[in-house]
Amino acid sequence: MSVLVLADHDNGQLAGATLNTVTAASQIGGDIHVLVAGDTSGDVARAAAAVAGVAKVLIANGNSLDHGIAENVAPLIQKMASSYSHLLAPATTTGKNIMPRVAALLDVMQISDIVQVIDANTFQRPIYAGNALATVTSDEAIKIVTVRSTAFDAAAEDGSGASIEDAAVGSDAGLSSYVKSELSSSERPELTSAPIVISGGRGMQDGSNFAMLEKVADKLGAAVGASRAAVDAGFVPNDYQVGQTGKVVAPDLYVAVGISGAIQHLAGMKDSKVIVAINKDDEAPIFQVADFGLVADLFEAVPEFEKELG
Amino acid sequence: MKVLVPIKRVIDYNVKVRVKADNSGVELANVKMAMNPFDEIAVEQALRLKESGGADEIVVVSIGPSQNQETIRTGLAMGADRGIHIDASHNIEPLAVAKLLKEVVAREKPSLVFVGKQAIDDDCNQTGQMLAALLGWAQGTFVSDIKIGHDKAIVIREVDGGLEHLEISMPAVVTVDLRLNEPRYASLPNIMKAKKKPLDSITVEELGVDVSPRLTVVKVEEPVARSAGIKVADVSELVNKLKNEAKVI
Numbered sequence: 032m033s034v035l036v037l038a039d040h041d042n043g044q045l046a047g048a049t050l051n052t053v054t055a056a057s058q059i060g061g062d063i064h065v066l067v068a069g070d071t072s073g074d075v076a077r078a079a080a081a082v083a084g085v086a087k088v089l090i091a092n093g094n095s096l097d098h099g100i101a102e103n104v105a106p107l108i109q110k111m112a113s114s115y116s117h118l119l120a121p122a123t124t125t126g127k128n129i130m131p132r133v134a135a136l137l138d139v140m141q142i143s144d145i146v147q148v149i150d151a152n153t154f155q156r157p158i159y160a161g162n163a164l165a166t167v168t169s170d171e172a173i174k175i176v177t178v179r180s181t182a183f184d185a186a187a188e189d190g191s192g193a194s195i196e197d198a199a200v201g202s203d204a205g206l207s208s209y210v211k212s213e214l215s216s217s218e219r220p221e222l223t224s225a226p227i228v229i230s231g232g233r234g235m236q237d238g239s240n241f242a243m244l245e246k247v248a249d250k251l252g253a254a255v256g257a258s259r260a261a262v263d264a265g266f267v268p269n270d271y272q273v274g275q276t277g278k279v280v281a282p283d284l285y286v287a288v289g290i291s292g293a294i295q296h297l298a299g300m301k302d303s304k305v306i307v308a309i310n311k312d313d314e315a316p317i318f319q320v321a322d323f324g325l326v327a328d329l330f331e332a333v334p335e336f337e338k339e340l341g
Numbered sequence: 342m343k344v345l346v347p348i349k350r351v352i353d354y355n356v357k358v359r360v361k362a363d364n365s366g367v368e369l370a371n372v373k374m375a376m377n378p379f380d381e382i383a384v385e386q387a388l389r390l391k392e393s394g395g396a397d398e399i400v401v402v403s404i405g406p407s408q409n410q411e412t413i414r415t416g417l418a419m420g421a422d423r424g425i426h427i428d429a430s431h432n433i434e435p436l437a438v439a440k441l442l443k444e445v446v447a448r449e450k451p452s453l454v455f456v457g458k459q460a461i462d463d464d465c466n467q468t469g470q471m472l473a474a475l476l477g478w479a480q481g482t483f484v485s486d487i488k489i490g491h492d493k494a495i496v497i498r499e500v501d502g503g504l505e506h507l508e509i510s511m512p513a514v515v516t517v518d519l520r521l522n523e524p525r526y527a528s529l530p531n532i533m534k535a536k537k538k539p540l541d542s543i544t545v546e547e548l549g550v551d552v553s554p555r556l557t558v559v560k561v562e563e564p565v566a567r568s569a570g571i572k573v574a575d576v577s578e579l580v581n582k583l584k585n586e587a588k589v590i
């Protein structure tokens with residue numbers, strides 16, 4: 032039995048979610064290989080080789096693989112698949128884009144967004160926005176799985192150095208080409224792995240008011256997130272969205288400001304260790320999941336909170 | 342140009358789902374059902390394309406029991422031209438859905454398939470990508486903007502780091518995200534008109550696809566509920582609790 036993990040990366044850095052996926056792979060058992068498909072991804076391959084538990088890194092380096100174009104990466108994985116019992120990828124937008132394409136090419140049903148490995152064939156995954164947990168088992172020859180990073184610890188980056196081998200690049204399917212990216216740049220920690228997250232909702236009223244949350248975030252070393260309503264209203268970019276159809280976070284502390292607590296939002300944060308809600312409506316459903324609820328006007332409470340942090 | 346829009350019938354997003362006492366699944370009896378919200382966005386995008394002269398026919402297709410015809414009627418009332426119902430049991434997995442849709446594509450020959458990025462019941466986020474693979478077509482996933490050209494389209498994708506612009510060749514499968522548009526409501530006259538629009542029903546057997554499930558659901562459970570917290574009186578009590586009790590700051 033051996034497991035292939037598709038690395039998520041931007042050619043420069045290995046995305047943290049890959050480390051959590053390696054942990055899920057180690058719970059399945061067997062040798063763990065990591066595939067780094069991209070362009071000029073030597074640094075990423077070296078980072079992957081240093082992850083504890085990884086036996087081998089396969090690097091497929093070529094122009095057609097840049098930016099994780101699914102039509103080019105999927106056939107590559109399809110060709111390698113016969114050597115593996117499991118193909119894993121983090122349930123990031125990269126993994127979600129590529130793995131179902133691989134699954135269909137191999138005529139296998141994918142198991143999406145697992146939160147628990149029960150045994151090598153059996154996994155637990157949330158359905159209905161996390162209002163139910165399904166345990167599913169697969170008896171297919173190969174298991175194709177995406178992994179929710181917040182449900183698994185990150186593997187350590189102190190491995191003894193796995194071997195790095197070249198893998199075939201394959202040809203360009205000629206179906207899609209990358210044009211450009213508009214990436215949000217931030218000095219703050221990455222949302223899905225930050226120890227503290229402070230999120231704003233429709234109650235923030237305006238994008239400029241997020242500056243209040245940013246000040247708190249800077250004092251706490253926190254990431255800033257948002258509800259769908261805040262993203263839809265254009266207060267903040269799409270990649271801030273926490274929830275069923277956005278990002279899932281599970282920090283030590285989650286602070287929800289001016290967020291009502293719809294089930295679709297709760298789906299993305301209810302596994303946080305400590306939840307704080309600041310909302311002026313004492314009936315808001317967010318208070319049902321909050322460890323500490325403060326019924327207050329956020330425009331007074333948030334600046335005061337920042338001041339009290341010293 | 343024809344646009345095919347697969348629409349799924351799911352529990353309405355406002356309903357709080359309940360797990361069945363025997364842990365075999367969630368309660369579907371007497372629960373309000375609706376079109377998957379992402380599929381409403383997909384239908385809306387197809388309608389806008391038609392209204393701007395970029396498409397001439399919109400076909401909606403739904404796979405599931407006979408009640409799915411209601412969902413198809415909703416799509417027709419929004420403005421789609423024709424409906425196809427593929428009669429099947431509740432539990433059709435994304436891979437089988439993609440195989441059935443591939444057969445529909447072979448019959449209908451659309452230039453674009455607009456799919457929801459995710460069904461809010463199974464939360465799989467697979468079907469569009471699988472269909473694109475089976476067809477050997479380009480895929481534009483999690484799309485929040487689309488510009489259709491002659492034989493290519495430029496899509497803007499919502500990705501973890503922000504946005505990505507991608508050029509995809511057509512025919513293509515596009516999976517739509519929340520920010521693509523705001524779907525319209527069907528007006529009463531259009532609901533009446535939709536009753537007369539063509540709706541064909543075909544069986545899985547006619548399409549010759551093996552839809553037997555590949556995964557076995559062992560059990561479905563309720564997640565552990567969070568224990569109720571407390572209300573704090575003011576900001577200083579909050580900070581005090583976070584520092585000294587929860588020890589998270």
Ligand SMILES: Cc1cc2nc3c(=O)[nH]c(=O)nc-3n(C[C@H](O)[C@H](O)[C@H](O)COP(=O)(O)OP(=O)(O)OC[C@H]3O[C@@H](n4cnc5c(N)ncnc54)[C@H](O)[C@@H]3O)c2cc1C
Nearest residue numbers: 232233234258259260274275276277289290291296311329
């Ligand atoms: C298919 C689908 C997918 C979805 N996916 C997601 C998702 O991934 N993530 C997500 O978040 N949502 C998602 N939603 C949307 C979700 O259903 C809610 O509409 C959304 O979460 C509401 O955002 P909100 O709490 O910011 O806004 P509202 O519900 O409008 O709440 C605003 C809150 O702010 C409070 N408030 C207002 N002013 C103040 C003030 N001055 N001081 C203090 N409090 C104040 C109000 O009391 C209220 O509770 C999805 C919906 C659908 C249909």
Ligand SMILES: Nc1ncnc2c1ncn2[C@@H]1O[C@H](COP(=O)(O)O)[C@@H](O)[C@H]1O
Nearest residue numbers: 347348349404457459460465466467468
């Ligand atoms: N039974 C179905 N009938 C029609 N379309 C479906 C069905 N199941 C899934 N789809 C389409 O595939 C999308 C993604 O579903 P999923 O992969 O299950 O998350 C949905 O938004 C629909 O557009």
